[in-house]
Amino acid sequence: MTCTLENHRAELETLLSPVFASLDSEKLLADSPEANGRILSEDLYALLPIPAFTNSQMDGYAARSADLATATPQSPVTLPLGFTAAAGDRQITLAEGTASPVMTGAMIPLGADTVIPIEESSSGAFPDLVRAGRGTPSGNAEFTAPSEPGRFIRPAGVDLEAGALVAQAGTRLTPTMIAALVSSGLREVPVRRALKVAVCTTGDELSDDQPSQGQIPDSNSPMLTAWLRQYQVKVRTLQLPDDPKRFALTIDALQEQVDLILTVGGISAGAYEVVRQALAPLGGAFHHVAIQPGGPQGFAQLPQAAVLCFPGNPVSALLSAELFLAPLLRKLNALPDPVPQHYPLAADANSPEHKHQVRRAVIRDGQVAILDPGSHLVHDLARADALVHIPVGVSQLAAGQSIETWSMNV
Structure with a gap:
């Protein structure tokens, strides 16, 4: 029986959609290596605002805008220095009529409403600075222009407020989304469990060691394993001989351990087609798709796992994966289709x-x-x-x- 590429794709979508929908949830640390590329299984809401506190956008001086209202080049305003606010310090209070040196990312001192970049001060450089608890500040800073309220200040929550939606279920974790989750206080996140796939290569001719006469290296196992892992798939591999009974026993045991079994080889019209011989009695469907290469294709639904059956030549095996499995895995992983x-x-x-x-x-x-x-x-x-x-x-x-x-x- 021959079918079109489109019809076979539709058959496999019908087969695999319930498998993908049944994947349960697990929790991962957002900053763990396994998180990148995974799919959120729940809506997530911010525990912290972004930014977490009101902070300085520049290295400069935190001051009250009212204290600088009259500053001009001809009549500069000079303010004594207060304690310095550095990134990581607790919030300090700006004494009235003073200016506090403030570093990028530091908390804005209580009472300050503007930041003047260091380059805009008359000296253009900081004098000796003193942080809270480490001495007594001295010196002055001179300013030659007003600085309006809110200038170079990043308010807490301006990017995202606490309690706001960070990401919806089904969102793919990219490096930037991981940064947003961690910044909003979400360290452990629920993600959809990775698809478990067993790649079963078949044939008495395959060898893992130095092939003897009539044997060849099994290149399909490492090729398809590497290919599957780009889609966040957990892969295990097995190499099986042309023995239908042993193959059937192995597949029966595998279906309790994985979501999908991918067989390679053994589905053509030859005399020793182990996959066809073992799965056809269990309801497996095998037909010829009107494509080249990769015409022989098959699939089966076992009680606990789905089975995809690809031809054994390496080119046919990889192109079968690209044509029939990749579109479904991209959809599962919220990945865009390639643009020709x-x-x-x-x-x-x-x-x-x-x-x-x-x-x-x-x-x-x-x-x-x-x-x-x-x-x-x-x-x-x-x-x-x-x-x-x-x-x-x-x-x-x-x-x-x-x-x-x-x-x-x-």
């Missing part, structure tokens, strides 16, 4: 008219060069930096023709 770019073709290309062909490509000197379509060409896959989709019904593309490309391996 247009480039002219460097050379003529052809494609099977009745298949949606996905070709790897490299972009050089403002042109896109399409690579060989072979599904076994792992090195070509590694050097590709773009995908080109050639839709059903198109058999020929001419050099110089503009075509859409999607970034990959970036």
